[in-house]
Amino acid sequence: MNPVLLHGNLQAYILVALLLFVIGLATVLLRRSLLMQFMGVELMLNAANVALLAFARFRGGEAQATAFYLFIIAVAACEAAVGLAIVVALYRHRKTTDSDRADTLRQ
Numbered sequence: 001m002n003p004v005l006l007h008g009n010l011q012a013y014i015l016v017a018l019l020l021f022v023i024g025l026a027t028v029l030l031r032r033s034l035l036m037q038f039m040g041v042e043l044m045l046n047a048a049n050v051a052l053l054a055f056a057r058f059r060g061g062e063a064q065a066t067a068f069y070l071f072i073i074a075v076a077a078c079e080a081a082v083g084l085a086i087v088v089a090l091y092r093h094r095k096t097t098d099s100d101r102a103d104t105l106r107q
Helices: 003-030 034-059 062-094
Strands: none
Touching: 003 034, 034 062
16 A cells, blocks of 8 residues: 555544544533543543554554454443442432532542
8 A cells, every 4th residue: 555645544543533532631621520521531542542543553463453452442341330330329429410519429
């Protein structure tokens, strides 16, 4: 393949990853709801995955990147379970998911 074409596609993937990361960061910083902040963190994690796979594809190490990507998906599933458990516990205790009122889970 043409190296210029590959370079252009890599830039497009990195641009998509950057946009996903910025949207996720803005969501975390601007929203008060813990669920929305949690979704922002997930967007940032997926942006890192897109960048990782883009670099791996254009470098030629797709097998290692795919294995690493599957590991990241497993960690993200664990993170989602723990994060949602914390949000549910907070809602049961405080009756809100507003992060300004969620300074602690202890009484």
